Amino acid sequence: MKIYYDENMPFAREFFAGLGELIPFAGRELTPQIAADADVLLVRSITRVNAALLSDNKGLQFVGTATIGVDHIDLGYLNSRNIAFSAAPGCNAVSVAEYVLSALVVLAERYLLDLSALTVGIVGAGNTGTRLSEKLDALGINYCLCDPLLEQQGDEREFSSLEQVLNCDVISLHVPLTTTGEYPSHHLLNRDNLARLTDRQILINACRGEVVDNQALLALKQQGHGLKLVWDVWENEPDVLQPLIEHTEIATAHIAGYSLEGKARGTEMLYLALCKQLKIKPNLSLEQFLPQAAISYVEIKQHFDEIILNQLVKMVYDVRRDDGIFRQQLTSQGFDMLRKNYPVRREFSAVTVALEEQASSDVPHQLGFNFPR
Numbered sequence: 001m002k003i004y005y006d007e008n009m010p011f012a013r014e015f016f017a018g019l020g021e022l023i024p025f026a027g028r029e030l031t032p033q034i035a036a037d038a039d040v041l042l043v044r045s046i047t048r049v050n051a052a053l054l055s056d057n058k059g060l061q062f063v064g065t066a067t068i069g070v071d072h073i074d075l076g077y078l079n080s081r082n083i084a085f086s087a088a089p090g091c092n093a094v095s096v097a098e099y100v101l102s103a104l105v106v107l108a109e110r111y112l113l114d115l116s117a118l119t120v121g122i123v124g125a126g127n128t129g130t131r132l133s134e135k136l137d138a139l140g141i142n143y144c145l146c147d148p149l150l151e152q153q154g155d156e157r158e159f160s161s162l163e164q165v166l167n168c169d170v171i172s173l174h175v176p177l178t179t180t181g182e183y184p185s186h187h188l189l190n191r192d193n194l195a196r197l198t199d200r201q202i203l204i205n206a207c208r209g210e211v212v213d214n215q216a217l218l219a220l221k222q223q224g225h226g227l228k229l230v231w232d233v234w235e236n237e238p239d240v241l242q243p244l245i246e247h248t249e250i251a252t253a254h255i256a257g258y259s260l261e262g263k264a265r266g267t268e269m270l271y272l273a274l275c276k277q278l279k280i281k282p283n284l285s286l287e288q289f290l291p292q293a294a295i296s297y298v299e300i301k302q303h304f305d306e307i308i309l310n311q312l313v314k315m316v317y318d319v320r321r322d323d324g325i326f327r328q329q330l331t332s333q334g335f336d337m338l339r340k341n342y343p344v345r346r347e348f349s350a351v352t353v354a355l356e357e358q359a360s361s362d363v364p365h366q367l368g369f370n371f372p373r
């Protein structure tokens, strides 16, 4: 069995070597000719899987994407050919939530904001929006959720309309990119509703670039609008709208979900899905492969407070590192290379936090850090 896999998929060799012959490919360079003899095709979001790519392939049995988003996959086409498919829902939701949290901590310090006095509007209350809301709960930060689809399905959480959420101090977008259905998200934020945002608001896009009209946003910023932007995803990646960068507070190369755990969980989920498809009992798990974090144990010797918490968050992940790399190296490296060479980043769960008075605070644990046993 020939298993083609994106070279940017951590631990692919470890997980799939026992299942067939492994052939790596560069995500944007896969052609119909190369893909012609694949039995299994494992991609990430930069490979468009559709009739054009699979025109020469007659034997494909399984397609997997080690990502949450599936907007690069023609699901109808795979279905029409009876090709099994699996995505990796939730694999990097924690990673994105930690990206947003790091951005909030950095902006709070930059502008002397009291985070506990702000309300965060979360658009899209699925895996990522929910992980973010849990972390905000841990910190006592208010939030509103907007997700008309979940609301219609009877999800019991309290929901707000998009209109209401766009009044929040922080707006964080976590929807899939869709162009059809009752609530398409393409240009969900457009010239009209962007213009209604105020100078004091923060807009975070870590879902898909096309959810916000980037040209309209640039025009607004060029008129001197004070809206603060945290921008991880861009319309038309990898050819991003470069003039927008100077108008952002934090700009990154679509890496919000790029914690080692987030990417590797995607690989593990595809391994499990492929084993199921092949009716093989899985015998590997991610814990076997994840290395210990470079800083894996922290002892806090004084009363746990907001200052310590902010230091802790930034110690594990300071989003300014990725913002700096993006601004300095986008031109020389290119968007895709920045992503390919992304430095290791770990999730809070890779770090054990010991408090001298262990009972003094539950916050680190609720935020996702480990407690010592």
Ligand SMILES: NC(=O)c1ccc[n+]([C@@H]2O[C@H](COP(=O)([O-])OP(=O)(O)OC[C@H]3O[C@@H](n4cnc5c(N)ncnc54)[C@H](O)[C@@H]3O)[C@@H](O)[C@H]2O)c1
Binding pocket: 068, 069, 070, 089, 090, 092, 093, 096, 123, 124, 125, 126, 127, 128, 129, 146, 147, 148, 149, 150, 174, 175, 176, 177, 178, 183, 184, 185, 188, 206, 207, 208, 232, 233, 254, 255, 256, 257, 258
């Ligand atoms: N920047 C990154 O690295 C990164 C990482 C992971 C995911 N993403 C993107 O974020 C998206 C969301 O991830 P997720 O894990 O939460 O997905 P998910 O499918 O678990 O949740 C998405 C939620 O959005 C809701 N939704 C759909 N259209 C909506 C609309 N118009 N208005 C409000 N809500 C709407 C859905 O009902 C669903 O509950 C993914 O589809 C992916 O494109 C980006």
Ligand SMILES: O=C(O)[C@H](O)[C@H](O)COP(=O)(O)O
Binding pocket: 008, 043, 044, 045, 046, 066, 067, 068, 069, 070, 092, 207, 254, 255, 256, 257, 258
């Ligand atoms: O949809 C997702 O899971 C994320 O956007 C993911 O981080 C995309 O990463 P890529 O497949 O482009 O490496």
